[in-house]
Amino acid sequence: MSTLELPELRAFRDQVRGFFATDYPRHVLDKLRAGQRLEKADQIASQQALNRRGWLGVSWPKKRGGTGWTPQQRYIFDYELDQAGAATIIPMGVIYIGPIVCAFGTPQQQREWLPAILESRSFWAQGYSEPGAGSDLAGLGLRAERDGDHYILNGTKIWTSGAHWADWIFCLARTSKEARKQDGISMICADLRSPGVTVYPIPLIDGSAELNRVEFIDVRVPVESRIGDEGRGWFYANVLLKNERLSYAHIGAKRRDLAAIRRRAAQTPWRGGQTMAQDPAFQRRLSVCEIRLDMIEQTILSWLDRDIPMATAAMLKIASTECAQEVTELAIELAGPHRAAMLDRTVTGWQAAAPHLAPHAPVAIQSYFFERAQTIYGGSTEIQKNIIWRSLGG
Numbered sequence: 059m060s061t062l063e064l065p066e067l068r069a070f071r072d073q074v075r076g077f078f079a080t081d082y083p084r085h086v087l088d089k090l091r092a093g094q095r096l097e098k099a100d101q102i103a104s105q106q107a108l109n110r111r112g113w114l115g116v117s118w119p120k121k122r123g124g125t126g127w128t129p130q131q132r133y134i135f136d137y138e139l140d141q142a143g144a145a146t147i148i149p150m151g152v153i154y155i156g157p158i159v160c161a162f163g164t165p166q167q168q169r170e171w172l173p174a175i176l177e178s179r180s181f182w183a184q185g186y187s188e189p190g191a192g193s194d195l196a197g198l199g200l201r202a203e204r205d206g207d208h209y210i211l212n213g214t215k216i217w218t219s220g221a222h223w224a225d226w227i228f229c230l231a232r233t234s235k236e237a238r239k240q241d242g243i244s245m246i247c248a249d250l251r252s253p254g255v256t257v258y259p260i261p262l263i264d265g266s267a268e269l270n271r272v273e274f275i276d277v278r279v280p281v282e283s284r285i286g287d288e289g290r291g292w293f294y295a296n297v298l299l300k301n302e303r304l305s306y307a308h309i310g311a312k313r314r315d316l317a318a319i320r321r322r323a324a325q326t327p328w329r330g331g332q333t334m335a336q337d338p339a340f341q342r343r344l345s346v347c348e349i350r351l352d353m354i355e356q357t358i359l360s361w362l363d364r365d366i367p368m369a370t371a372a373m374l375k376i377a378s379t380e381c382a383q384e385v386t387e388l389a390i391e392l393a394g395p396h397r398a399a400m401l402d403r404t405v406t407g408w409q410a411a412a413p414h415l416a417p418h419a420p421v422a423i424q425s426y427f428f429e430r431a432q433t434i435y436g437g438s439t440e441i442q443k444n445i446i447w448r449s450l451g452g
Contacts, residue, residue, distance in 0.1 A: 140310030185229035
């Protein structure tokens with residue numbers, strides 16, 4: 059019997075399902091099921107509902123306000139959240155920097171930042187990529203020069219998800235020049251309302267602006283806002299990146315989406331009065347994607363009770379993100395001639411703008427474009443392959 063089928067874990071799964079069925083904000087579920095984009099207020103409502111239940115700090119120790127869950131409980135929760143169609147937890151505060159502050163932050167940082175994250179009083183952004191240092195993260199150029207009890211930040215971060223909503227940003231910044239470019243980097247947290255910080259949204263092809271460019275011009279940040287020791291930012295970043303890369307699996311969401319694709323295939327005309335469910339080529343691609351997802355899930359389950367090596371996390375990041383792209387490609391194929399539509403999904407009743415379109419088609423095309431980035435952010439597929447190669451002695 060799988061450990062996930064132990065009686066206590068089955069009871070926990072029932073508890074999580076019950077929460078999403080009865081206690082989770084209905085308006086958030088309704089918006090997502092209607093294909094409408096969420097606003098910041100919707101994300102706050104979602105996270106506050108989870109926090110009232112004590113279920114937001116999913117990977118935090120209990121003494122810091124987290125769940126204190128076992129890896130099996132965390133897996134079940136993530137799976138059921140995705141299956142319910144609930145809003146994904148915005149990762150930058152809860153999943154990325156939160157555990158780092160729990161492990162390496164000062165008592166003052168833990169007192170000030172952790173409750174604000176859990177209560178959704180502050181949102182965070184991740185300041186890693188730069189115009190000249192994306193996948194080559196160690197080549198970053200944001201400077202943090204010491205001036206007494208402050209650092210003075212100058213430089214630019216780019217592709218910064220959610221910075222237009224965020225109050226704080228955790229940055230990798232160069233505090234000294236060393237022979238090895240991974241050295242001399244520190245992790246510094248800055249209030250985005252500080253003088254000298256400017257956030258420029260980057261409009262995407264579908265009209266949304268989830269990504270941003272963040273410029274720092276002579277921004278003064280207290281030294282006490284540095285995480286851990288000066289020059290140890292590369293170490294903290296790699297701890298964070300391993301958590302980030304494992305967060306891409308979303309097994310429950312992929313299974314939910316593949317089940318919806320199977321249902322739509324049975325209703326989508328193919329040829330000769332048949333449907334896409336009878337197209338052997340389409341069915342083969344769908345089955346291969348489902349098998350690949352099974353393999354990803356089994357690999358993750360086999361590592362739940364162990365500290366996963368960086369190379370294995372890299373392999374799972376590649377597999378999970380490529381699988382996500384395959385799911386969107388299948389949805390695009392079902393959209394057929396309707397897949398060229400780009401509609402504004404921020405408004406209620408957005409479908410009325412094009413009633414002749416299949417309802418799922420605009421969501422499918424926008425998801426397709428958005429998921430192209432999965433094999434780039436969090437460390438591109440090429441970087442992940444380098445990590446795997448080095449682990450093999452290459």
